[in-house]
Amino acid sequence: MKASPNIDPDAEPAAPTDRKAALGEALRHRILNMEMRPGAVVDELAFAEEFGLSRPPVRELMRQMAAEGYIELETNRAARVSSMNYQSLRSFFLAAPLIYIATTQLAATNATPADVDRLRKIQQRLKTALKEDDVDSRVLYNDAFHLEIGKMAQNDYLMPSLRRLLIDHARLGKIFYRHPAVENMQQDMADAVDQHEQIIDAIARHDALTAGELVKAHWELSRIRMAEYAVPEGVNVPIGIV
Incomplete structure (x- = not known):
């Protein structure tokens, strides 16, 4: 080892x-x-x-x-x-939009300037990892980005669920990030980073409604790619309740 x-x-x-x-x-x-x-x-x-x-x-x-x-x-x-099986993945795809929207909206409500500054620093590291084609760092900084938003939400009920959700999101992300040659993958990555910037700006403005809509669109972008590599052909992936 x-x-x-x-x-x-x-x-x-x-x-x-x-x-x-x-x-x-x-x-x-x-x-x-x-x-x-x-x-x-x-x-x-x-x-x-x-x-x-x-x-x-x-x-x-x-x-x-x-x-x-x-x-x-x-x-x-x-x-x-922790395993990844049919039931856990189904639960993941159902719960993800609910948890991401809730934590991001609460973060927009509670964020301080220091919170936003930490989020921007994580985003900068993510952008560097993307520029350098560092897949491991890209996955870890994306995880850190959404975890930081969860901390900003200041909700002890949501945080454990977010932590568990992010584990599988990172693992699934590591799978589909390995395929940069797939059609539109590079554009999707650029779009995801741009969505992060917009989410940060909405949080900084304390605009919870816009932050929620942005992270909903951000999740949908990830969901499509993750489903391509995590789900057998012919199996429908639930979009979630939003």
């Missing part, structure tokens, strides 16, 4: 809590970018050795990540990366 890119071999040994945080970040990234596939076993011992941790903090992290939706824990079974 390759080492985390966040670890400097020349640096001083990290404190256990720092190593645990580094492991959590590495696991999340590896799951989102599909390096760890849905349903794959999470080898606690291997990760404990890789990050210089004992088993208890690794197990504690597994429980935390299970609560966030990244992995699945079952009694007397090894931890596994």
Whole structure:
């Protein structure tokens, strides 16, 4: 298993809590970018050795990540990366527009100038990843963009649902972003980035109605592409209730 890119071999040994945080970040990234596939076993011992941790903090992290939706824990079974099956994908496509619209409208209501500034910085990193054709960073910064909007919404009921939704959105995104030669894909990416800019502007103006309409259109653009690569031919993908 390759080492985390966040670890400097020349640096001083990290404190256990720092190593645990580094492991959590590495696991999340590896799951989102599909390096760890849905349903794959999470080898606690291997990760404990890789990050210089004992088993208890690794197990504690597994429980935390299970609560966030990244992995699945079952009694007397090894931890596994959250699965993606027919039922989970159906739920994803139904719930996504509802959750994205709700969080984005609340973000527009609650956003501070500092919130908007953080969102613009994430957007700039996303644009750089797109320019450099860095698929992994593109997926991760898109995830960070919508997660930041969720934080701005300040709603403890919506946030867990958004976090779980973003996991599968990122994983599906990693699949269809691998096909840049597909007709109109580059234009779709440019359109998506432009929609992000418009969403930021609507949030900055506290225009919740417009922000909701923009993210609805933004979701539809993603939904079409994700459906092309995630759903067997002949199976209808629900648009969602909007």
